[in-house]
Amino acid sequence: MARAPGTAPYACHPADSRGRLHAEELSTFRSPWQRDRDRIIHSSAFRRLKHKTQVFVEHDGDAWRGDYFRTRLTHTIEVAQVARTIAGVLGLDTDLAEAVALAHDLGHPPFGHTGEDALAALMAPYGGFDHNAQALRIVTRLERHYAGFDGLNLTWETLEGIAKHNGPVAAPYPWALAEVNAAWDLRLDSFASAEAQVAAVADDIAYNHHDLHDGLRAGLFTEADLAELPLVGPAFAEVDRRHPGLDPGRRRHEGLRRVFGAMVEDVIAVAQGRLAAARPANAEAIRAMDGPVIRFSKPLYQNLKAIKGFLFTRMYRAETVMEERASVTAMLNTLFPMLMDDPRLMPAEWQDEMAAALDTTRRARVVLDYVAGMTDRFAISEYGRLTGLRGAAAQP
Template identity: 80%
Template sequence: MTAPYACQPDDSRGRLLPENLSSFRSPWQRDRDRIIHSSAFRRLKHKTQVFVEQEGDAYRGDYFRTRLTHTIEVAQVARTIAGALSLNTDLAEAVALAHDLGHPPFGHTGEDALSALMAPYGGFDHNAQALRIVTRLERHYAGFDGLNLTWETLEGIAKHNGPVAAPLPYALAEVNGQWDLELSSNASAEAQVAAVADDIAYNHHDLHDGLRAALFTEADLADLPVVGPAFAEVDALHPGLDRGRRRHEALRRVFGVMVEDVIAVAQNRLAALQPRSVEEIRAMDGPIIRFSKPLYQNLKAIKSFLFTRMYRAPSVVDERKLVTAMLNDLFPLYMTNPEMLPEHWRPEAFAASQTERARIVLDYVAGMTDRYAMAEWERICG
């Protein structure tokens, strides 16, 4: 039984192109399934979180998170939190599964590079690109481009991180022009859950991946809030534990602290504010789903540590320079030589204006996996 402030399947605003309801799936179960079966979702397998796919030895590299494993973890956390708060778990899961579809190759480095390249043509934003993918670029269905997702899922993709202010990235403006996503308001509680689940997942797994990559050690984490006490608790309960089990036991406690904090804060706020509908959630002054202030400050300290020791580690910075140079080579080559694009991309690119061509090239490059982008750069640039 869901709460009155949860999104209700029977009250969904439906799809831009109406379809018959499924006899055995809710609208958001159907959205979830379409996202999972999309080409963009499969490509997340070979898109980077932090480390470029080829970095390190093969054995160690196979254990680093990719966009796909990260997305699966976010969806699991989102279902857990949504269930504990009597929200619609299917909608929370659908938004979580779609939240990273718009990420280009090479993680945030790729996004930074494409943002700079697209600055003269309306910019680039991975949330907006995810919307472009699910409304236009997936072309498998006979009756429509995209996945024809429900309004609530599109809203969640667009503003799970909060209201979106002007000027809008062109991809978001395009979708919002077709169907008003009410960008100035909060998203549903389910979409807010997906956003917090994203924070929980990467705070947890970036610590794990950084340790595996030997960018820092367990001893370096001893003075960090939440993390240091978690290791101390494991040592007290399980003295002499081997390194791998000790690491796992400590970091799963860090994970648990974050999840339990979000649930407790949301339960207290919901009990105090007594929202009676999802519209009251959307109209609130700020999100209803969030970390407590003390934990938020602790997570800022953890993120600061990760920024210095992981995201800006010398080996990672070297990789950032290399892949930025690759994208800076590929993008203008496709712009001036659209015949280099795959055959089914060429007709539209040749007929387009400069801005339209840039958006077509962006769609192509942003859809690349790490390994494909590297192979194309090697093939074209030698």
């Protein structure tokens, strides 16, 4: 039976929060994690997710894009919805789960995972690049709106969740993560709270669902191609049994919503079983466990491996997508050294940051912060402005 949200003994409870790096008075009507959630939603980095993409690159006139494909923002909203649902059923703090979910992709650069791969290669000599670490840098340093501190001054629990929602982090750490951890030990060698683990699994559920949907809409594969896939094929077969002759659009939606529901129900059932067996007394007991308490069952995990393998071949490595990957990688490989060599090409506030950088590594990190914060369309626009190439000619 479901617990009331936030009532489980193993939940993170607001009264037990480790607080904020910079002390603030408690809100009279919001919990610490409600305030974290609200600060994330009102941040500049969150708004920029609107024009950062998952798989398909966004630029004007792109035949592969449209209003129906997911962006980082719509993906993040879907993750937050799933996280609240699962956390609520398990008696966890839904506000903390939502806050971690809303922040989990703030550090993604333009052009999705392709942009991350390109920046990781460019930053290899300077301490590396990781989008989770960059998200921490954004919420602790780069958002500069509050009078008393840089960043959003989020609670320890939300920062912990951003840092290690996917599990313990092994040293050596990316420089941005090491910087935050030095200021406030996030216990990177342990698991995160159950709420953060929920956000991580919600991420998997959301992208497995919507990448199938977006791939179908893009014409990279058809429903017939999915018939032999575990979980997906049976879901469509069930729709056909219950609703014979359903029009294609409704059939697609009904099939994929069943896939979505099966993933959510599996996670809840596994978590309830593990929690009942382990009987963790508090949130610290969750962190001390020898594995995640929130995860898929082994059979479903194997099914998802097959689905991910299909998506990797038919979507992430599709010819048109690979052409886009090559194009935007070349774009970033051009922009980054140009900005390193001539800071005057950046806005005035970033020129000031570069002037204060004392060595090449610090200069590279300033350029990284600037480039990683770009949206897809702004990166393409800046490439065109700085190279003199416009429109179709701006594609390397």
